Amino acid sequence: MSVRFNGKYLNGFVREDEFSHIWPQVELAHKQLEDRSGPGSDFLGWVNLPRDYDREEFARIKAAAQKIISDTDVLIVIGIGGSYLGARAVIEAVGSIQYNSVCKATPQIFFAGNTISPNALNDLMVICEGKRVSVNVISKSGTTTEPAIAFRVFKKYLEERYGVEEARKRIYATTDARKGTLKELADAEGYESFVVPDDVGGRFSVLTAVGLLPIACAGIDIDALMAGAAAAADKLSVCDPTNDCYRYAAARNILYRRGYCVETLVSYEPNFTMMNEWFKQLYGESEGKDGKGLMPTSVINSTDLHSMGQFVQDGARIMFETVVDIKKPVRDFLVEADAENRDGLNFLAGMGLAEVNRKAMLGTILAHNDGGVPNIVLETESLGEYDLGYLIYFFERACAISGYLLGVNPFDQPGVESYKKNMFALLGKPGYEAQKAELEAKLG
Amino acid sequence: MSVRFNGKYLNGFVREDEFSHIWPQVELAHKQLEDRSGPGSDFLGWVNLPRDYDREEFARIKAAAQKIISDTDVLIVIGIGGSYLGARAVIEAVGSIQYNSVCKATPQIFFAGNTISPNALNDLMVICEGKRVSVNVISKSGTTTEPAIAFRVFKKYLEERYGVEEARKRIYATTDARKGTLKELADAEGYESFVVPDDVGGRFSVLTAVGLLPIACAGIDIDALMAGAAAAADKLSVCDPTNDCYRYAAARNILYRRGYCVETLVSYEPNFTMMNEWFKQLYGESEGKDGKGLMPTSVINSTDLHSMGQFVQDGARIMFETVVDIKKPVRDFLVEADAENRDGLNFLAGMGLAEVNRKAMLGTILAHNDGGVPNIVLETESLGEYDLGYLIYFFERACAISGYLLGVNPFDQPGVESYKKNMFALLGKPGYEAQKAELEAKLG
Numbered sequence: 028m029s030v031r032f033n034g035k036y037l038n039g040f041v042r043e044d045e046f047s048h049i050w051p052q053v054e055l056a057h058k059q060l061e062d063r064s065g066p067g068s069d070f071l072g073w074v075n076l077p078r079d080y081d082r083e084e085f086a087r088i089k090a091a092a093q094k095i096i097s098d099t100d101v102l103i104v105i106g107i108g109g110s111y112l113g114a115r116a117v118i119e120a121v122g123s124i125q126y127n128s129v130c131k132a133t134p135q136i137f138f139a140g141n142t143i144s145p146n147a148l149n150d151l152m153v154i155c156e157g158k159r160v161s162v163n164v165i166s167k168s169g170t171t172t173e174p175a176i177a178f179r180v181f182k183k184y185l186e187e188r189y190g191v192e193e194a195r196k197r198i199y200a201t202t203d204a205r206k207g208t209l210k211e212l213a214d215a216e217g218y219e220s221f222v223v224p225d226d227v228g229g230r231f232s233v234l235t236a237v238g239l240l241p242i243a244c245a246g247i248d249i250d251a252l253m254a255g256a257a258a259a260a261d262k263l264s265v266c267d268p269t270n271d272c273y274r275y276a277a278a279r280n281i282l283y284r285r286g287y288c289v290e291t292l293v294s295y296e297p298n299f300t301m302m303n304e305w306f307k308q309l310y311g312e313s314e315g316k317d318g319k320g321l322m323p324t325s326v327i328n329s330t331d332l333h334s335m336g337q338f339v340q341d342g343a344r345i346m347f348e349t350v351v352d353i354k355k356p357v358r359d360f361l362v363e364a365d366a367e368n369r370d371g372l373n374f375l376a377g378m379g380l381a382e383v384n385r386k387a388m389l390g391t392i393l394a395h396n397d398g399g400v401p402n403i404v405l406e407t408e409s410l411g412e413y414d415l416g417y418l419i420y421f422f423e424r425a426c427a428i429s430g431y432l433l434g435v436n437p438f439d440q441p442g443v444e445s446y447k448k449n450m451f452a453l454l455g456k457p458g459y460e461a462q463k464a465e466l467e468a469k470l471g
Numbered sequence: 472m473s474v475r476f477n478g479k480y481l482n483g484f485v486r487e488d489e490f491s492h493i494w495p496q497v498e499l500a501h502k503q504l505e506d507r508s509g510p511g512s513d514f515l516g517w518v519n520l521p522r523d524y525d526r527e528e529f530a531r532i533k534a535a536a537q538k539i540i541s542d543t544d545v546l547i548v549i550g551i552g553g554s555y556l557g558a559r560a561v562i563e564a565v566g567s568i569q570y571n572s573v574c575k576a577t578p579q580i581f582f583a584g585n586t587i588s589p590n591a592l593n594d595l596m597v598i599c600e601g602k603r604v605s606v607n608v609i610s611k612s613g614t615t616t617e618p619a620i621a622f623r624v625f626k627k628y629l630e631e632r633y634g635v636e637e638a639r640k641r642i643y644a645t646t647d648a649r650k651g652t653l654k655e656l657a658d659a660e661g662y663e664s665f666v667v668p669d670d671v672g673g674r675f676s677v678l679t680a681v682g683l684l685p686i687a688c689a690g691i692d693i694d695a696l697m698a699g700a701a702a703a704a705d706k707l708s709v710c711d712p713t714n715d716c717y718r719y720a721a722a723r724n725i726l727y728r729r730g731y732c733v734e735t736l737v738s739y740e741p742n743f744t745m746m747n748e749w750f751k752q753l754y755g756e757s758e759g760k761d762g763k764g765l766m767p768t769s770v771i772n773s774t775d776l777h778s779m780g781q782f783v784q785d786g787a788r789i790m791f792e793t794v795v796d797i798k799k800p801v802r803d804f805l806v807e808a809d810a811e812n813r814d815g816l817n818f819l820a821g822m823g824l825a826e827v828n829r830k831a832m833l834g835t836i837l838a839h840n841d842g843g844v845p846n847i848v849l850e851t852e853s854l855g856e857y858d859l860g861y862l863i864y865f866f867e868r869a870c871a872i873s874g875y876l877l878g879v880n881p882f883d884q885p886g887v888e889s890y891k892k893n894m895f896a897l898l899g900k901p902g903y904e905a906q907k908a909e910l911e912a913k914l915g
Binding site: 035107108109111112123124125127128129135137141142143144145146147148149150151153154169170172173175176178179180183208211212229230288289295296297298304307308311312314315316317318319320321322323324327329330332333334335336337338339340341342343344345346356357358359360362363365369370371372374375378379380381383384386387389390391393394395397398440441442443445446447448449450451452453454455456457466469470471 | 479551552553555556567568569571572573579581585586587588589590591592593594595597598613614616617619620622623624627652655656673674732733739740741742748751752755756758759760761762763764765766767768771773774776777778779780781782783784785786787788789790800801802803804806807809813814815816818819822823824825827828830831833834835837838839841842884885886887889890891892893894895896897898899900901910913914915
C-alpha cells in the first residue's frame with residue numbers, strides 16, 4: 028500500500044544524526060518544490076498530475092486502447108528516452124518481461140524509433156508480416172531523429188498496406204497540444220491525438236498519455252496505476268522525518284557526500300529489468316550535470332550475482348545499493364519434493380520460490396554489508412498497478428528532492444544536445460555546415 | 472577480419488609514452504599467461520581452446536542441434552552466469568535481440584534457471600503450452616540452486632508430458648566429464664551429454680559445449696565462430712606493441728591507475744545488448760576483487776544517449792568509454808525521400824541507416840571527449856560468426872592480461888560464495904545451522 032524506506036542496512040555506514048544534520052536542507056528542497064522556487068520550476072507538472080490529470084483525455088486513452096486491442100495484433104510504439112522507457116517498464120513490470128510471448132487477449136507491443144540500427148527496423152518489418160498493425164508515435168516535436176525516421180517508415184508501410192484512409196485510423200499521435208511537426212501532421216491527417224504536456228519532462232511523463240496509451244493497450248488497469256500515484260502524491264508531500272521518500276533522498280545524498288559515486292538499483296525480479304532502465308534515465312538525467320551526480324547502474328539478482336556479484340562483494344568500494352524489495356509475486360511456484368533428491372534440494376520442498384528468492388535477497392544484503400557496501404532497502408507490496416503507481420511517484424519525488432539537495436536543476440538535460448549537434452554536422456544537415464569541417468578534421 | 476584498437480580518442484587523456492612505461496608489465500603479464508606461471512593458471516583451458524577443441528564432441532554438438540531443430544519448437548536452456556550469458560549473447564548478436572520473434576527455421580530459445588523468480592518460471596510454463604519442448608541443462612555440479620530448481624521442474628514436466636523414455640531423448644546435459652550430481656543423473660538416465668571442461672571457468676566457457684549447443688540450435692555457424700576465435704588466438708598471442716588486444720588491456724589499466732573507476736562498454740547496435748552483459752561478467756568477476764577493479768557498465772546508443780547520455784556528457788567524471796564500432800549491419804535500411812518532408816529528414820534521403828548510425832557514433836565520441844570522457848574504440852567488421860568469434864577471444868585475452876596488470880587472480884571468484892552461504896543458512900539447509908541464528912539476529 029506504500030513504499031517503506033528501511034535504513035537498517037546503512038548501520039555502520041551512516042549515523043542516524045547525519046539524517047538530522049541534512050534535514051534542514053531537505054526541508055529547503057521541499058519548499059523549493061512546493062513553492063515552485065527551485066531551478067526548473069517550469070517542469071513541475073508531474074507533481075500534482077496523479078490528482079489533477081485530464082479526465083476527458085484519460086477516457087479517450089481507454090477507448091483508443093480498446094479499439095487497438097480489438098483490431099491489432101502488433102502495436103508499434105515509436106519513441107525514445109522518456110517516450111519509450113516508462114511504457115515499456117510498466118508493461119513488463121505489471122505484465123512480464125516475456126509479455127510478447129505470453130500475451131493472449133492483448134496485442135504484442137514492440138518499440139521502435141529508439142535506435143538508428145537498421146537491424147532493429149528490418150526485424151520489426153519481419154515481425155509485422157501477416158499481422159494487423161497499429162502505430163502509436165510519441166514525440167513532442169516530431170523532429171527527433173530516431174523516432175522521426177521510424178515514423179517515416181511505418182507511416183509509409185501502413186499507407187501502402189491499408190490505404191491512406193485506413194492507415195489514418197491505425198496511427199495514434201502523442202505530441203504537443205498546439206504546435207510542432209507531428210501536431211501539424213496529426214491535424215492534417217486526422218490522427219487521434221493525445222498530449223505531451225508542456226510542464227512535464229520526458230523522464231517524468233510515464234503517467235501522461237505518453238505512457239498510458241501503450242500501457243492500457245497491454246490490458247493494464249491505468250485507473251489503479253493513477254490511484255497508486257495519487258496516494259503517493261498525498262502521502263509524500265508532507266515534509267516530515269517519517270516521509271520515506273525524503274529519507275531515501277537524504278540517505279543517497281549523504282552517501283554521495285561521503286564519497287560513494289555509484290548507486291546500483293537492485294531487484295530480485297526479472298520483470299523489473301526495464302524499471303531499472305527507467306530509474307537510470309530518471310536519476311542519471313536529473314542529477315548527472317555540472318560534474319556531479321551519482322552514476323546510476325542496476326542489476327537483477329540472483330541472475331547478476333553470477334556476473335556482477337563478485338565485483339559488488341569484493342571489488343573497488345565505490346558503490347552503494349538500493350534494493351527494491353517486492354514482497355509478493357504475481358503467482359508463487361511451489362518447490363516439490365523429489366523421491367531421489369539427487370540435487371539435494373528437498374530441504375526446499377513445500378516452500379514457495381518467493382520465499383527462497385526473499386532469503387537470497389536477505390542473505391545477499393548481509394553479505395554485501397560485510398563486504399563494505401551500504402544497502403538501502405525500499406519495501407513495496409507488489410508490482411501490481413496500484414503499488415507500481417505509488418513506486419513511480421515515490422522515485423520521481425525523491426529524484427526532485429535529490430537534485431535540489433545536490434544543487435542542480437533536476438529538470439533540464441543540456442548535455443543531451445551535444446551529440447546531436449555533432450551528428451547533424453557530420454550528416455550534412457542544412458545549417459550545420461560550419462561545424463562539419465571542424466569535426467571532420469578532429470576525426471582525421 | 473580482426474579487431475583494431477583505435478586510441479585516437481584518448482588524446483588529451485593518455486600520453487603515448489604511458490604505453491611505453493607500462494609495456495614491461497604487459498610483457499610480464501604475457502609471460503605469466505604463456506608460461507602458466509600467473510595466479511589461476513589451472514584455468515587456462517580457454518587460451519588454446521579455439522585451436523585444440525575436441526572435434527568429436529564438436530560433431531556431436533552439431534548433430535544434437537540438428538535433432539533439436541527438427542523436433543523442437545521451444546528449447547529451454549537452463550543455466551546461470553557463464554552457463555547462460557555467453558550463449559544468449561551470441562544468439563542475439565549474430566541473430567537478433569528479437570530472435571524469438573523472428574526465428575523461422577529454428578526453435579525459439581528461452582533461458583531458465585538464472586533467477587529464483589516464480590514469475591519467470593510460471594511464464595515459461597505458459598510459453599511451453601502446446602509446443603514441442605527440449606531442454607539443455609548446463610551445470611558443472613548440478614547443485615547450483617537456481618538451475619537445479621529449474622531442472623527439477625522441467626524434468627518432471629517433460630516426463631509427465633512425454634513419458635520417461637521420450638523425455639530422456641529431449642534432455643541434453645552439459646556438465647562435468649566425470650563427476651557430480653548432474654553427471655551421475657545423466658549417466659543413469661542416458662541423456663546425451665557434453666562437457667564443461669575442468670580448466671575453463673564459467674565466464675570463459677562460451678566456446679565450449681556450454682555455449683556452442685544452444686548457439687548451434689539457433690542455426691548459427693559454429694565452425695565460423697571457432698575459426699574467428701582461432702584466428703584471434705594466433706594473432707593475439709604475439710607480444711608486440713602492435714598487438715591490439717594488449718594495447719586495449721594497457722589502455723584500460725592506465726586509465727584505472729589515473730583514477731577512472733568505471734568502464735562503460737558502448738555499442739550502437741541493440742543486438743549487442745547481451746554481449747554487454749557477457750562482457751560485464753567477464754571483466755567484473757575477473758577484476759573485481761581485493762578492493763580493486765574497474766566497475767563494468769554498459770549502454771546501447773543512441774537509445775541510451777536519451778537516458779544515460781546526460782550523465783556521460785556532463786555528470787561526475789568517473790568513467791571512460793570503450794566503444795565497439797561494428798562496421799557492417801546484417802542488412803542496411805535505406806532512408807527514402809518524402810515529397811512533403813514535414814519531418815525535415817530529406818537531408819538523409821538515399822543514405823543507409825548504418826551510415827547515419829555511424830555518424831551518431833562519431834559525433835558522440837567527439838562530444839564525450841569534449842565533456843572530459845576518454846574513449847577507446849575497438850573496431851570490428853560485423854557481428855557475423857567469424858568476426859564475433861574473434862571479438863570474444865579478444866575480450867577474453869585482454870581480460871586475462873588486464874587482471875595480471877591489476878595484480879589479481881583473474882580466474883577465481885571467491886566473492887560469489889558469500890551470498891550463497893547466507894542464503895543456505897537462512898533457508899535452513901542442513902549443515903548451515905550454526906550461521907542461521909547469527910544471521911537472523913542481524914536481520915532483527
